[in-house]
Amino acid sequence: MNLSGTICINGQGHLEIGKCDVVELAKTYGTPLYVLDEDGIRQKCREYLDAFRSYYPRYKVLYAGKAFSTMAIFRLVEQEGLGIDVVSGGELYTALAANFSPKNIYFHGNNKSMEELNFALSAGVGQIVVDNPYELETLAQLVEGRKKRVDILLRLTPGIETHTHHYIQTGQLDSKFGISLAGGAALAAVKQALKYRRLKLRGIHCHIGSQVHNSESFALAARRMVEFLAQIREETGRQLPELNLGGGLGIAYAKEDNPEPIALYIRRITEAVKAACSEEDINLPTLVVEPGRSLVGEAGVAIYRVGAIKEIEGIRIYVSVDGGMADNPRPALYDAKYKAILANKAARSPVQKYTIAGKCCESGDILIKDAHLPPVEAGDLIAVPSSGAYQYAMASNYNRLPRPAVVMASQGRAEVIIRRETYNDLVRYDRIPSSWGEKESLSLVM
Numbered sequence: 166m167n168l169s170g171t172i173c174i175n176g177q178g179h180l181e182i183g184k185c186d187v188v189e190l191a192k193t194y195g196t197p198l199y200v201l202d203e204d205g206i207r208q209k210c211r212e213y214l215d216a217f218r219s220y221y222p223r224y225k226v227l228y229a230g231k232a233f234s235t236m237a238i239f240r241l242v243e244q245e246g247l248g249i250d251v252v253s254g255g256e257l258y259t260a261l262a263a264n265f266s267p268k269n270i271y272f273h274g275n276n277k278s279m280e281e282l283n284f285a286l287s288a289g290v291g292q293i294v295v296d297n298p299y300e301l302e303t304l305a306q307l308v309e310g311r312k313k314r315v316d317i318l319l320r321l322t323p324g325i326e327t328h329t330h331h332y333i334q335t336g337q338l339d340s341k342f343g344i345s346l347a348g349g350a351a352l353a354a355v356k357q358a359l360k361y362r363r364l365k366l367r368g369i370h371c372h373i374g375s376q377v378h379n380s381e382s383f384a385l386a387a388r389r390m391v392e393f394l395a396q397i398r399e400e401t402g403r404q405l406p407e408l409n410l411g412g413g414l415g416i417a418y419a420k421e422d423n424p425e426p427i428a429l430y431i432r433r434i435t436e437a438v439k440a441a442c443s444e445e446d447i448n449l450p451t452l453v454v455e456p457g458r459s460l461v462g463e464a465g466v467a468i469y470r471v472g473a474i475k476e477i478e479g480i481r482i483y484v485s486v487d488g489g490m491a492d493n494p495r496p497a498l499y500d501a502k503y504k505a506i507l508a509n510k511a512a513r514s515p516v517q518k519y520t521i522a523g524k525c526c527e528s529g530d531i532l533i534k535d536a537h538l539p540p541v542e543a544g545d546l547i548a549v550p551s552s553g554a555y556q557y558a559m560a561s562n563y564n565r566l567p568r569p570a571v572v573m574a575s576q577g578r579a580e581v582i583i584r585r586e587t588y589n590d591l592v593r594y595d596r597i598p599s600s601w602g603e604k605e606s607l608s609l610v611m
Contacts, residue, residue, distance in 0.1 A: 168550065169463040170205020171575075178512035180548050182466055183574030187508040190579055191546055194570050196470040197488035199557055201582070203241070203575035205464035206553075209427065210245035213456060216431035221438075221452055227271055229412050229457030230256045232554040236263035237573060237582035238461065243269070248291070250455050254281040261288055271409075271455075273320070275342050276300075282307055286315065294318045294370050294409070296343060298354055301364075308363040318370045318409055319344060319358060321351050323389045325373050325382055343371065346393060355397055366403075368450065369393065372411025375458060378424040384437035386410060391441035398447060409453035410434060416462040418551045419502035427459060458554040465553020467493065467569075468508060471545045472524075481520050484541050489523015490530040491566040493549075493556040497529045505536040508546035513539035521547060525564050557583070565591050 168174075175181040179188045182200045190200060210226070217224040228242040228249045234256045239249060240263045248269035251257045260270055268291040274281070275296045282304055285293060295301045295317050308315050322343040344351045351369075358366040373386050390408055398404045415424040425433075435452065442449050469486035476482045495501035505521060507513070515537035523530035532549065541547075560568045567586035572579045597604075 170202040172202055174511045180508040180511045184577040185574040185579045196468050197569040198468040199569055199571040200466045201573045202464040203573050206461055209460045212427040216428040220432050220435040223451040225453045227455045229455045232457030233461050233558050234259050239263040239265050254284050292316050294320050296320045305361040314363050314365045316365050316367050318368045320370045321346055323371050323386050325386050368405045368407025370409035375413045376415040377413045378415045380430045380433035383434050387434050387437040388441045395445035395447050408450040412455040412457050414459040462554035463551050467549040467552035469547045471543055483522050484519045485522045486547050489525045491563045492560045492569055494559050503533050503549050505533050506548040507538050508548040510539045
């Protein structure tokens with residue numbers, strides 16, 4: 166099994182992340198546990214920047230915070246020279262709490278509230294990516310009394326369907342996101358945006374989907390967006406200086422996954438932009454990309470402890486673990502595929518197929534349907550690689566399960582970046598109506 170970054174099998178036959186033995190991490194921090202390979206994330210950040218340095222003159226790389234939004238991750242990507250994009254007031258608050266520079270933050274979202282927009286304006290967010298005409302008008306009204314102009318981009322849908330699950334396609338015509346290039350809606354929005362004296366339209370944005378494995382769709386989107394930049398110049402006399410192509414590059418979850426390397430993806434989209442700009446006779450814009458999954462996904466490993474094992478003769482063997490769809494809803498949401506390792510028996514050969522089941526009271530709480538593993542026993546540690554993106558970010562307290570701890574590992578050192586939730590955390594916002602009368606609460610010690 167191919168492992169990324171500093172994730173490997175050590176001399177004891179245990180899985181190791183950042184020179185930390187996963188068996189020891191589980192003893193220290195408990196399970197379920199999410200472990201992030203710090204050096205692996207830094208390496209991916211540098212691959213993006215190095216590729217752009219090789220292929221394109223003006224660029225920005227933004228981390229898509231929705232993949233995994235924590236203060237530590239935001240601080241790390243800023244150290245590596247990246248900006249970030251956020252999609253909610255909560256993500257923006259997290260970034261500001263980490264002391265991330267507001268001018269390097271882009272604010273996305275298809276239905277930003279007035280409170281969120283005012284928050285972004287007060288914080289001095291660098292760019293607001295406007296998703297629809299309603300938001301454009303609302304934002305124009307909010308900034309009218311302010312002295313400073315606000316930089317914006319318009320999010321467009323280029324009409325491209327990617328080869329991925331339909332839940333994570335976002336660039337096709339029928340999408341809740343963005344303003345369609347078809348039918349003149351996008352051009353009308355551009356002309357309207359240029360009329361507002363307190364809004365400064367700097368460019369256009371698109372995002373065609375997530376977990377895309379090849380650059381063909383990205384290159385097609387790039388060409389269409391450059392053609393639209395040329396149309397804007399022809400219709401308005403303005404050449405917008407920025408083109409944001411979003412994110413979406415996939416990672417390897419299962420054996421059959423074969424995503425393009427970052428450098429190849431960047432080379433192909435920059436070639437597409439340069440060729441299209443040459444054909445349309447326009448200047449090269451600043452090119453922006455927004456990777457999320459491809460920065461943190463393969464650097465994360467989820468660790469679970471095996472409990473009950475149930476064999477149904479001639480059908481399957483269920484291995485139940487102490488996590489599941491509460492911390493990783495992706496398999497239940499869109500049949501996401503994963504592979505697994507026995508962290509405490511990582512050097513042993515697989516001999517049997519197992520179905521890895523979560524502990525939630527749902528028949529659909531199945532993490533992996535056919536995991537090839539060495540003989541599994543109660544107490545073993547199941548490690549699920551490629552768990553760094555869109556798992557903890559979508560975790561819930563379903564069945565009142567506390568969310569796991571997250572640790573960052575590097576050079577034999579592990580530090581908690583999100584503490585494990587407690588039962589007390591689960592009830593801290595609960596209230597019993599006062600009209601029901603008084604009853605002494607139990608004082609529980611767990």
